[in-house]
Amino acid sequence: MRSIWSGALAFGLIYIPVKLYDATRTHRINFDMLRKEDLCRVRYVRVCGESGEEVPFDEIVKGYQYRKGEYVVLDPQDFRRANVKKTQTIEIHGFVDGGEVDQKFLEKPYYLEPLRGAAKAYSLLIEALQKSGKVAVARYVMKTREHMALIKPYENVLVLNQMRFADEIRSSSQLDLPSVKEQQIPQRELEMAVNLIEQLTIPWEPEKYHDSYFEDLQRIIQEKVEGKAPEEIPAEPPPSQIGDLFSSLSKSLEEAKKRQKAA
Secondary structure: OOOOEEEEEEEOOEEEEEEEEEOOOOOOOOOOOEOOOOOOEOOOOOEOOOOOOEOOHHHOOEEEEEEOOEEEEEOHHHHHHOOHHHHHEEEEEEEEEHHHOOHHHEEEEEEEEEOOOOHHHHHHHHHHHHHHOEEEEEEEEEOOEEEEEEEEEEOOEEEEEEEOOHHHOOOOOOOOOOOOHHHOOOHHHHHHHHHHHHHOOOOOOHHHOOOHHHHHHHHHHHHHHOOOOOOOOOOOOOOOOOOOHHHHHHHHHHHHHHHHHHO
């Protein structure tokens, strides 16, 4: 793996030199845009808004429009000057119980790797977090943006989960949401729903889940390369009406019990 950032993890007065690695990879099939009539490849270019001329990438700079038509240009050094410490340090601000952090704040995981000579301090933080049951809340700057992060140990690695700031989470107040209390759910239906959840409860085994759509798309591409017509799989239309809840719960429970016996 190739590191995307290097600096230090600050823990009180302890500095742990680290490298940051992307902990995820995306299943992606790269498609070229083509002109339909002759499959000529369509190319996207950066052009000058005034002359229409193509602009080489190394001639492009970042500018902020402070008044219509007037810009101030910022170079890479300016972004570092904004706060030198934050661009070089992942600073732990405190520790919280992991259960306190709502999942909607978590955005993207990264791995932290200690540099040479930092193994002992790195291991100390892992063991201290494991023993306390806490997770670390930190802040850092990457790609001209400040981020919050949640740091927790996973086996023998520290995982940094990039987080969203609270003001980046949209309010749900504008959604047309029902009041759960006003729905007056019958006790019998509630018990059946809880029973169905218990019947369908399974152990969490993430390795069993994979991107089946990606695999199907690869299969279709291969079939077309070989000159075959991809197999048509009829899609079942979703039900147009919700139907009777009690009846749906009863049938769902029966099917769940049958699957459990078969397993």
